Amino acid sequence: xxxALALLPLFALTTFGPDETNELVAEVMVGPSSFKxxxxxxxxxxxxxxAAFLFDASPVTNAAxxxxxxxxxxxxxxxxxxxxxxxxxxxxxxxxEELGPPGPHNGPDQPVTRVSWYxxxxxxxxxxxxxxxxxxxxxxxxxxETRVDARQDxxxxxxxxxWYSRPxxxxxxxxxxxxxxxxxxxxxxxxxxxxxxxFNNTMVTGDSREKDSPDKTLFCGAGTLAAAxxxxxxxxxxxxxxxxxxxxxxxxxxxxxxxxxPNTTPRKxxxxx
Amino acid sequence: xxxxxKTMKRVYGGLLMxxxxxxxxxxxxxxxxxxxxxxxxxxxxxxxxxxxxxGAIAGKGIFDRMCVGCHSxxxxxxxxxxxxxxxxxxxxxxxxxxxxxxxxxVAKDADAKAVYEKxxxxxxxxxxxxxxxxxxxxxxxxxxxxxxxxxxLTMTDTNGLPVNLGAGGSKDGDFGPxxxxxxxxxxxxxxxxxxxxxxxxxxxxxxxxxxxxxVKPISDGVDYTFWTFGGxxxxxxxxxxxxxxxxxxxxxxxxxxxxxxxxxxxxTGPGGGAASSFTAPGHSSRFTFKALNPGLFIYHCATAPxxxxxxxxxxxxxxxDPPEGLPKVDREFYVGQGxxxxxxxxxxxxxxxxxxxxxxxxxxxYVLFNGAENALVGDNALQAKVGETVRIFFGNGGPNLVSSxxxxxxxxxxxxxxxxxxxxxxxxxxxxxxxxxxxxDFHLEVPGTYVLVDHSIFRAFNKGALGLLVVEGEPNLxxxxxxxxxxMYLGDKAGGGPADRDAVIDxxxxxxxxxxxxxxxxxAGELLxxxxxSTCHQHKGQGIPDVFPPLAGSDYLLADSKHAIAVVLNxxxxxxxxxxxxxxxxxxxxxxxxxxEVAHILTYVNNAWGNKGARVLPAEVKDVRANxxxxxxxxx
Numbered sequence: 001x002x003x004a005l006a007l008l009p010l011f012a013l014t015t016f017g018p019d020e021t022n023e024l025v026a027e028v029m030v031g032p033s034s035f036k037x038x039x040x041x042x043x044x045x046x047x048x049x050x051a052a053f054l055f056d057a058s059p060v061t062n063a064a065x066x067x068x069x070x071x072x073x074x075x076x077x078x079x080x081x082x083x084x085x086x087x088x089x090x091x092x093x094x095x096x097e098e099l100g101p102p103g104p105h106n107g108p109d110q111p112v113t114r115v116s117w118y119x120x121x122x123x124x125x126x127x128x129x130x131x132x133x134x135x136x137x138x139x140x141x142x143x144x145e146t147r148v149d150a151r152q153d154x155x156x157x158x159x160x161x162x163w164y165s166r167p168x169x170x171x172x173x174x175x176x177x178x179x180x181x182x183x184x185x186x187x188x189x190x191x192x193x194x195x196x197x198x199f200n201n202t203m204v205t206g207d208s209r210e211k212d213s214p215d216k217t218l219f220c221g222a223g224t225l226a227a228a229x230x231x232x233x234x235x236x237x238x239x240x241x242x243x244x245x246x247x248x249x250x251x252x253x254x255x256x257x258x259x260x261x262p263n264t265t266p267r268k269x270x271x272x273x
Numbered sequence: 274x275x276x277x278x279k280t281m282k283r284v285y286g287g288l289l290m291x292x293x294x295x296x297x298x299x300x301x302x303x304x305x306x307x308x309x310x311x312x313x314x315x316x317x318x319x320x321x322x323x324x325x326x327x328g329a330i331a332g333k334g335i336f337d338r339m340c341v342g343c344h345s346x347x348x349x350x351x352x353x354x355x356x357x358x359x360x361x362x363x364x365x366x367x368x369x370x371x372x373x374x375x376x377x378x379v380a381k382d383a384d385a386k387a388v389y390e391k392x393x394x395x396x397x398x399x400x401x402x403x404x405x406x407x408x409x410x411x412x413x414x415x416x417x418x419x420x421x422x423x424x425x426l427t428m429t430d431t432n433g434l435p436v437n438l439g440a441g442g443s444k445d446g447d448f449g450p451x452x453x454x455x456x457x458x459x460x461x462x463x464x465x466x467x468x469x470x471x472x473x474x475x476x477x478x479x480x481x482x483x484x485x486x487x488v489k490p491i492s493d494g495v496d497y498t499f500w501t502f503g504g505x506x507x508x509x510x511x512x513x514x515x516x517x518x519x520x521x522x523x524x525x526x527x528x529x530x531x532x533x534x535x536x537x538x539x540x541t542g543p544g545g546g547a548a549s550s551f552t553a554p555g556h557s558s559r560f561t562f563k564a565l566n567p568g569l570f571i572y573h574c575a576t577a578p579x580x581x582x583x584x585x586x587x588x589x590x591x592x593x594d595p596p597e598g599l600p601k602v603d604r605e606f607y608v609g610q611g612x613x614x615x616x617x618x619x620x621x622x623x624x625x626x627x628x629x630x631x632x633x634x635x636x637x638x639y640v641l642f643n644g645a646e647n648a649l650v651g652d653n654a655l656q657a658k659v660g661e662t663v664r665i666f667f668g669n670g671g672p673n674l675v676s677s678x679x680x681x682x683x684x685x686x687x688x689x690x691x692x693x694x695x696x697x698x699x700x701x702x703x704x705x706x707x708x709x710x711x712x713x714d715f716h717l718e719v720p721g722t723y724v725l726v727d728h729s730i731f732r733a734f735n736k737g738a739l740g741l742l743v744v745e746g747e748p749n750l751x752x753x754x755x756x757x758x759x760x761m762y763l764g765d766k767a768g769g770g771p772a773d774r775d776a777v778i779d780x781x782x783x784x785x786x787x788x789x790x791x792x793x794x795x796x797a798g799e800l801l802x803x804x805x806x807s808t809c810h811q812h813k814g815q816g817i818p819d820v821f822p823p824l825a826g827s828d829y830l831l832a833d834s835k836h837a838i839a840v841v842l843n844x845x846x847x848x849x850x851x852x853x854x855x856x857x858x859x860x861x862x863x864x865x866x867x868x869x870e871v872a873h874i875l876t877y878v879n880n881a882w883g884n885k886g887a888r889v890l891p892a893e894v895k896d897v898r899a900n901x902x903x904x905x906x907x908x909x
Contacts, residue, residue, distance in 0.1 A: 088527065088555055154630065158616075162626045164530065165498045165585070193530075233578045233629055237531070240577050244532030244553040251554045253530050 025064065026057040028184035029262070033148060035139045038235050050139045055132060056257035058175040058186045059194060060123065062099055063108035065090075065115065068123045070097055075119055085116035088250050104171025111175050111192045111255040117247040120195045124258035131197040132259035134242070138235065141189065143182040151232050160234035163190045189234075195256040199242040328405070332413030335406055343397070346417040350449040353392055357418040360411070372407050374399045391452065391474055434687070436696040439515060439567030439595035443541055446565035448516030448596070451477035458519075460509035463643050464655060466605040466666055467512040470594055475516035482509060483524045484533045484552075484574075484587075491613060491639060492646040492737065494622040499644065500531065500574070500585040506644025507609030507668060508572070508589030515567040515593050520559065521546065527555035533582065534558070538570035538708070539591050547575035567595040569692035569710040571668050580672045584614055584632050586644055588670030590710060595694070602714055603661035610678070610705070610727060610738065611644065611670040612637035619736060635673040640732040642725060642740040649725065649740025659746025662686075662716045665725075671707030677728035678703050678711065680742065682721065685713040702728050719753045720746045760908070761865045776800045780873060784891070791876060791888045798877025801870055805863070806878070814882045820858060822851035825882035834879070834887045838897040841871050844904050865908040868894040 031052040040046040069075050069090075076096035077089050092114055094100025105113060115123075117131075124130050132140070144150035151157070178186040188194075245254075336346070343352040359368070371378045371385065375397040378385040389396075402410070428436045458480040459467045470476075485504045491497040502508025513519055523535050532553050536545035540562045543549070549560035573579075574587035590607065614632040615625035619639065631638065642649050649655060657663050669676045679702040688697045692710035705711050725740040726733035733739045748755075780797035783789045803812070806824075810816050814825035824830050829851040830837055844862035848855060866874070868891040875894075879886030903909065 086555075158629070161581075161629060165627050233581065236577055241532055241553075244551055249553055249556065252527055253554065 025060075027054045028057050028180075029053075030055045030136065030140045030183045030185065033139060035135060035142070036149070037135070038138065038232065038239060048135055050135050051261075053132070053136055053259050053261055055136070055140055055183070055185055055259045057180070057184060058178075059111035059192060059255045059257045060120075061109050061175055062093070062106055062112045065112040065123060066093075066097065066099060066108075068126055072122070072126060073097075075122060080119070082248070084118040084248060086248050086250055088114050088252075089116060089119065090114055090250075092252075105252065107172075107174065109174040109176075110172045111187070113172070113192055113252055113255045114250040115195075115254070115256065116250050117195050117199065117245070120256040121197070123256075124260075127258060129258040129260040131195055131256060134196045134198050134201050136259060137188075137194065137196045138238075140181075140183055140185050141238075142235075143185075145179055145181055148182050151235060157232060157234040160189045161237075164234070164237055192253050192255040193238070193241055193251070195254065196242070199245055328409035329412040329416040331406075332409035332411070333417075335402065335410050336413055339400055339402075340410070346414050347419060349447075352395060353397065354388075354449075356414050360415055360418075365411075368411070369404075369407060372400065372402065393452070430687070430696065430698060434600045434696075435597075436698075437694055438597070438599065438689070438696070439694040443565035446515050446567070447563065448475040451475050451518040455479060458511060458513070460503060460511060461607070462503065462505045462509060463507055463607045463609060464649070466510055466592075466607045469598055470512065470514040470517075472514065473596070475514065475518065477518045477520060478513050479520045479522070480511055481522045481524060482511070482535070483526060484529060485526050486529045486531065488624065490645060491615075491625070491641070492620050495615075495617075495620060496624040497613070497615065498585065498624070498626075500529075500533070500582060500587050502535070502572070502574075502587060502589050506586035506588075506611065507607070507670060508587070510589065510607050510666070511572075511591040513564050513591070513593055515564055515596050517564050517593075518561060519564060520561045521550070522557055522559050523550045523552055524557040525552040525554050529554040531582075532576055533574050533587070534576050535572055536575040537562075537572035537591050539564050539566065539568070539572070539593050541565050544575060545572075551576065564593045567593045567694060569593075569666055569668070569689065569712050571670060571708050571710055573670060573708070578629075580632055581627060581629065583670060583672040584612070584627060586611065586670075588668065590666055590668040592666060599664075599712075600714070602664040604657055605664045605666065606655055607666050608642050608649070608725065608740065609644070609668045609670055610640065610642055610676050612672065612674045613639040613641060615639070632672065637674060637732075637736060640674060640727060640736040640738040642738060646737040654722075654741035654743045657717055657742060657744050659717050659720050659744060659749070662714060663742070664712065664714045666710070666712055667705060668710045669705040669707055673707060674727075674729075674732075675707055676705040676738075678705050678713075679726050679728040680713075680715070681724040681726060682719075683715050683717070683723050685715050687714040688712070717744050717746075719749050720744050721753075774800070777873070781869065784869065791880075794873045794876040794888065795880055798873035798875070799881070801866075801874050802877055805866075806874065809860070814878060814884075819854070819856070822849070822854070822856045824878050825884065827851055827884075830878065831884060831886045834875070834889060835893070835897060837875055837879075838871065838889065838894050839901050841866070841875065842894070842898055842903075843901055843907070862904040862907040864898065864903055868892075868898065 029052055031050045033050055034047050035050050036047050037044070073079060077085075077091070077093070078096045080089060090096070092103070092105040094106070099106045099108060102108070121131055142149045142151050144153070144156050147153075173191065175187055175191065178188075178190060180186050181188065245251075336344075340356075344354065344356050345351055347355065347357040349355055367382075367384075375385070376399075379389045379396075380386075430436055452474045453472070453476050455477045456479065458478050460480070460482070461467050482502055483504075484500065484502060486498065486500045487504065488496050488498050491499075499506055521535070521537075523533070525533050532551060534544075534547045534550040534552060536547040538545055540546045542562055546560055546562060550558040552558040570591050570593065572589050572591050574582040576582055588609065588611065590609065612635075614628045614636070615621075615638045616628040616631075617623065617625045617638075628638070639646070647653060667678055669678075685700045685703060686698060688700045688703050689695075689712035690697050690703075691706065692712060700713075703711050703713065721744060723742040723744060724733075725742065727738035729738075776793075776796040777800055780789060780793040783793050809821040810824050811821075814823055814827075816823035822829065829849060840860065842862060842864045845860040846858075848857040850856075863871070871894045872889045872891040875889040878884065879889065898909075
């Protein structure tokens with residue numbers, strides 16, 4: 001009887017999530033490289049130069065985000081200002097500072113989802129980093145295992161499209177399991193949509209059949225007409241997804257990773273911001 | 274005089290009626306009221322030729338002071354209705370009585386009461402005008418109404434049903450602000466259709482439509498990730514009335530991966546709503562539109578890449594009923610056709626992804642009704658009864674293929690061509706554009722299973738564009754008998770024209786009198802032998818070596834007459850020896866020949882080509898027929 005009672009306190013002491021110091025996440029160097037834009041702006045050249053940047057090798061996990069929230073309780077789901085996140089923010093967690101028993105979306109090593117752009121920005125800033133820009137992210141994502149720019153390859157596009165058409169019923173896999181691409185980054189496709197700092201840069205209109213020129217509205221059915229490469233539906237759908245978002249939105253399939261410019265040192269651990 | 278209507282604080286409504294009074298009918302200066310203004314034609318405002326004699330100019334003065342607060346002439350409804358063309362709708366007497374005391378009219382006249390209720394029960398007070406003044410106002414209204422409207426053709430078909438349904442185009446479809454209580458739209462899943470709107474006024478209808486991405490079978494053992502409106506392909510059926518104001522909520526389920534929007538072909542406005550409904554997962558968009566045109570309209574997702582969203586099943590139908598409604602039928606069904614593109618082959622098992630290249634090449638893997646191969650077969654077949662009139666609301670979501678819609682065994686009695694207002698009748702197969710629709714009505718006379726197909730027929734039988742309508746009831750043999758006879762047809766082998774049949778006719782006549790002779794039989798048999806037996810045994814009974822045995826001088830034939838009868842009736846297979854030669858062939862049973870014919874043929878062969886065999890009588894043939902079993906499938 002007493003022996004049984006002695007076992008009870010052991011359960012109360014167990015905690016979830018990583019420890020508070022949060023070691024540095026693996027990063028890879030992406031670029032420098034020229035990059036052919038999917039959606040050049042009207043007076044912009046269609047190729048940009050992207051300077052080298054350091055890029056998280058995989059998306060931010062639930063465990064890492066939990067450590068951030070613990071250190072910065074104003075980003076708890078029960079304390080965050082509504083203007084910074086919608087009602088579904090971190091709703092896959094058991095409680096504002098607990099992941100809960102691992103399920104389809106709240107496992108410690110699964111990518112954190114249901115985070116708003118504001119929350120993602122704050123996390124990166126707490127580490128002395130930032131969100132990648134759309135050009136940076138797309139440059140990194142254009143690569144497959146052997147090539148810097150695989151976007152013209154129908155097989156590559158097909159793989160990406162297959163993920164888009166798979167249903168959501170299965171849970172999310174853990175991060176880091178994807179095959180690294182030419183830059184060494186993983187899980188840019190096949191895991192979650194990811195925030196970028198200028199996600200509403202390329203304003204795909206609500207009616208995807210018109211873009212810029214009124215003449216193009218005559219051609220019903222493909223906003224891709226304005227796209228530099230109309231055949232790259234895989235990239236196109238990411239632009240469409242991003243333009244449906246607003247800064248406070250969260251979705252079940254939307255996560256993020258951080259980037260930073262070389263020669264700036266990220267902080268170890270998460271300081272209050 | 275009353276004060277100008279502009280200063281009136283209370284709001285008056287009601288109906289001011291005007292008759293079509295020919296210009297110039299009214300004469301003279303008014304007894305009271307302002308003297309006719311010395312104004313030019315331009316100030317009348319209509320640009321139409323108006324003489325002082327008609328009093329229209331004076332009428333304008335009265336109208337502008339007393340009526341314009343609630344009514345316009347050609348400027349749309351205000352508190353009260355637009356009075357343009359009012360003379361075409363109401364008689365002069367009615368209007369004058371109304372003008373004297375509107376509320377008294379409402380109390381005793383059903384039409385007046387209906388109008389009062391339609392316009393929100395706002396009472397119109399009597400205006401205190403003299404007869405002359407009333408005539409002047411009427412003249413002004415007539416002058417400003419513009420040309421009389423061309424009456425809409427009201428042709429009917431032979432059953433008295435209209436062949437033009439729905440009030441013109443969008444310019445005629447604005448019936449004013451919504452009235453009555455707000456209505457929560459009833460949406461149905463295919464193959465069912467919501468009931469027709471049962472009201473005679475435009476209302477506000479609220480629609481909540483949810484987008485769901487889900488995995489469902491597309492064929493036996495084959496799964497596909499569908500993107501759907503309301504969880505089905507095609508999506509939920511929406512039904513409103515022309516002139517309705519629709520408040521549309523598009524809800525993108527939080528479990529979905531993709532953003533979506535909606536383009537309803539019934540909407541007049543940018544993108545058909547798509548510009549105003551782009552929605553991220555876990556969010557909802559709202560926009561409002563007025564359904565100005567009647568008809569059956571496709572709706573679909575228009576998020577890029579649009580072809581992929583449509584190919585994954587994002588289409589459905591919205592019906593905008595004409596104000597007078599559709600003719601009543603016994604059953605209404607909802608069927609949607611679509612083409613589908615998978616990387617695997619047709620019926621290749623497993624979860625099949627969408628194949629973009631096949632979609633671009635318009636190389637469909639499946640062409641289906643209601644999103645799955647078995648959607649309208651077996652237990653899911655449509656049901657109806659003999660004597661019923663059935664209506665199918667049929668949409669073609671595409672994304673690529675045009676449909677040749679046909680119902681095997683039936684003809685479409687009435688077809689709303691392309692889902693619009695004109696009726697075509699008696700159509701076998703109707704073309705339904707991709708992103709288009711049709712409504713078909715047909716009356717059932719005969720029970721059985723009728724098959725819906727796309728008559729680009731390989732799609733029906735090799736890609737799945739097939740559904741069933743099972744009709745129960747009493748057979749109607751006068752309309753359709755089913756198979757009555759199955760008999761031999763010998764073509765040109767049946768032995769020449771009428772003259773050649775003489776020998777057979779003579780034999781038959783003699784037999785009837787009991788005077789059948791061997792010679793008559795031989796003559797008839799010779800005729801019958803040609804074309805039946807000579808095909809194999811040849812004209813001189815010589816047969817074909819190693820293939821068909823001879824009959825001339827045949828020891829096998831002449832050995833046993835009764836056996837020969839049985840061979841003719843029941844056929845013969847297996848090895849035999851004739852005149853020392855072996856044969857192993859097949860002789861088909863000829864039990865379709867009657868007793869007389871067999872007897873005549875055998876009598877002939879037994880006595881032709883030097884044969885000296887027996888005569889065979891019909892009674893003997895009858896005896897053998899009765900006592901030997903028929904070959905399977907042979908006639909009696």
